[in-house]
Amino acid sequence: MTSPAPLLVVGDALLDHDVHGRVDRLAPDAPVPVVSGPRRASRPGGAALAACLAAADGRPVILVTALGDDPASRALRDLLAGRVDLVELPLTGDLSSKTRVLVDGRPLLRLDDGDGRAREATEAARRAIAEAGAVLVSDYGRDTVAVLREDLALAAARVPLTWDPHPRGGPPVPGVRLATPSAAEARTLAHTATSPTADHDLHTAAQDADRLVHAWHAASVAVTLGGRGALLSHGGTPLLVPSPVTADGDACGAGDRFAATAAGLLADGELVETAVRQAVHAATRYVAEDGVRSDAVDAGRAEPRAADRAPAGDALRTAARVRAAGGTVVAAGGCFDLLHAGHVALLQAARRTGDCLVVCVNSDASVRRRKGSGRPLVPEADRIRVLRALECVDAVAVFDEDTPERLLAELRPHIWAKGGDYALARLPEAALVESWGGQVVLFPYLDGRSTTGIAERAALTPGRAAR
Incomplete structure (x- = not known):
């Protein structure tokens, strides 16, 4: 660099x-x-x-x-x-x-x-x-x-x-x-x-x-x-x-x-x-x-950060403001690579359960570690921009780790929302959320919608290279 x-x-x-x-x-x-x-x-x-x-x-x-x-x-x-x-x-x-x-x-x-x-x-x-x-x-x-x-x-x-x-x-x-x-x-x-x-x-x-x-x-x-x-x-x-x-x-x-x-x-x-x-x-x-x-x-020189990265301070202030007013803070997390109808349904449902919704997004490096070298399909700055454009989203914050425990420990949401595809798995962050009295909530999975499926169908579309 x-x-x-x-x-x-x-x-x-x-x-x-x-x-x-x-x-x-x-x-x-x-x-x-x-x-x-x-x-x-x-x-x-x-x-x-x-x-x-x-x-x-x-x-x-x-x-x-x-x-x-x-x-x-x-x-x-x-x-x-x-x-x-x-x-x-x-x-x-x-x-x-x-x-x-x-x-x-x-x-x-x-x-x-x-x-x-x-x-x-x-x-x-x-x-x-x-x-x-x-x-x-x-x-x-x-x-x-x-x-x-x-x-x-x-x-x-x-x-x-x-x-x-x-x-x-x-x-x-x-x-x-x-x-x-x-x-x-x-x-x-x-x-x-x-x-x-x-x-x-x-x-x-x-x-x-x-x-x-x-x-x-x-x-x-x-x-x-x-x-x-x-x-x-x-x-x-x-x-x-x-x-x-x-x-x-x-x-x-x-x-x-x-x-x-x-x-x-x-x-x-x-x-x-x-x-x-x-x-x-x-x-x-x-x-x-x-x-x-x-x-x-x-202080002296600070480490440069990407201009489009969502500042965690904004999300923390949103959560603190809602909590101080006696409201319910909801958080949801994921890669949100190729935002699709399943993502939107989850976020809309999560927002209806509380008074604000903070979306925790995996950084590009985190997505690569979890999904492989070909991902993300959409870079971090663009994923943040699309999420912020949703009416149901109040704030966005990025985390670099594989799981969002560190960010969740700062946000301390009342509700941690995940899709129903995690129903049979014990989420690694569940114990942390429950430690301050928070609740992990699963929402129904919108069948047939996934980033991988969309990417595979796009790869099979004739003439895709010309567009």
Whole structure:
């Protein structure tokens, strides 16, 4: 397997702080909430967050940014040590930082400190840009990008350059391969005459993207739409890339995750359409796995994962939410290779017995071990997509082992549903399910339906090679 290509990140680094606490009363001297039991954490922000996320994908990353001798700059250097290589510009003033106060995972208040700006370019920074094979620009309007603008313009004519804009920053240099504004940013930057608080519909997003492609002389613009995905425009009919699932989590930094993924894939030689599709999946997974609080941000490099793999965290949250509301969690498992009427009948019946259905799917490697080298017939990402499209399925999670005990131990469903073809066998996971009071339930087998049978009939169909 080819190693991920190196990426140069240029932009304004920030230092972010999160204060987590609980609120159960108001202050006696003013009608304001009292945050108790605060827990504090610091992490890279801005371009530094984008750089760390790119490094978490397993690629070498150089970050060109402005840092000084102030406490925030020193703290950020410590957080970045061993994760990315730094090329520093001199900073005038203190490094910008922001502090979020969160209660139950939701922001209550934000404090901004520091107004430091990059003072000037350096030869080391110019050389890094000139030697880069791919560049991601993360512009927060603190002059790191401004003092290197001419060098970035030359790079855009030579290598894939992704630009993550900000209303306080300047426009992308001409020739960028991909610009990645959010819907609100695109509306502001395109000067669209709509209310700032209005819903950003697809028509407006397409209009904004088209205007920005022409105004910026960009090859493409992807307007990110939050939980709806992204709209990609090359200056004509746009391509809508929807999110694979609805993710309920901390969205802070999702735009950085999107831009870092897209820029990295362009560095690897992927097409823009492929980069945007996988960036949507990566941003969705990032939010589902608690965003900036995920291991990919707080730790060093994380093992890369397939962009379409169903995050177990989403399934666990679904099960926890239903259980907390007093509902019944149902789980079903299998390979689901060539999804057929028998599978659908089982899943529909299972869903009717409870309040949510989580489907546990064997990974490609697990299917090969169980079914042989010719299987699966349908790859993991496609099997997940088809299962998610079923109305009766609430969440999907993948397991790599031969049997799903590890995943079941985390889900702890009330009901574990299997097809009636297991009636004469003792399921290896039955004892585990019963250990927490769960129940294994068999459903009638829909006679005559099987993946093997369908595959054998297809192999005997005349003219199959022409289709």
